Amino acid sequence: xxxxxxxxxxxxxxxxxxxxxxxxxxxxxxxxxxxxxxxxxxxxxxxxxxxxxxxxxxxxxxxxxxxxxxxxxxxxxxxxxxxxxxxxxxxxxxxxxxxxxxxx
Numbered sequence: 817x818x819x820x821x822x823x824x825x826x827x828x829x830x831x832x833x834x835x836x837x838x839x840x841x842x843x844x845x846x847x848x849x850x851x852x853x854x855x856x857x858x859x860x861x862x863x864x865x866x867x868x869x870x871x872x873x874x875x876x877x878x879x880x881x882x883x884x885x886x887x888x889x890x891x892x893x894x895x896x897x898x899x900x901x902x903x904x905x906x907x908x909x910x911x912x913x914x915x916x917x918x919x920x
Contacts, residue, residue, distance in 0.1 A: 821878050821915035822885045823855075827908040828901070829872035835904030842897035850888035852879045872908065878915070885912055 830836050847854060855876040863869035879885040888894060901907070 819881055820917050821880055822882050823876060823878045823913045823915060824885065825909070825911045825913055826875035827870050827872060828875070828905040829908070830905050832904040835900050837904075839897050839900035839904060842893070842900075846888060846891060846894050846897070847877060850879060850884045850891070852877055852884070852888060870908070872906070882912070882914065 844854070855878060857873055857875040859873050861870050861874045879888065
């Protein structure tokens with residue numbers, strides 16, 4: 817399953833927008849470095865079912881492989897800029913979700 821795309825699903829609450837913007841400025845070049853693709857974000861997700869409605873921002877982006885996602889996360893430069901995310905948000909989750917194998 818390592819050659820299938822993976823999706824990163826994120827839920828965070830921005831507590832300091834100025835600090836979080838510093839993270840965003842560094843995020844996109846590093847995403848591109850690992851062939852990542854930003855899909856979407858939503859500050860007002862609509863909860864339809866379940867016991868844990870999400871508040872804050874939902875973010876979805878993808879990488880071509882699990883290894884690319886892991887390399888992105890382990891990148892020293894990413895870990896440096898992620899300090900701005902940690903300082904400017906309350907992270908609920910950052911979850912890697914495997915995509916499906918191509919159907920033949």
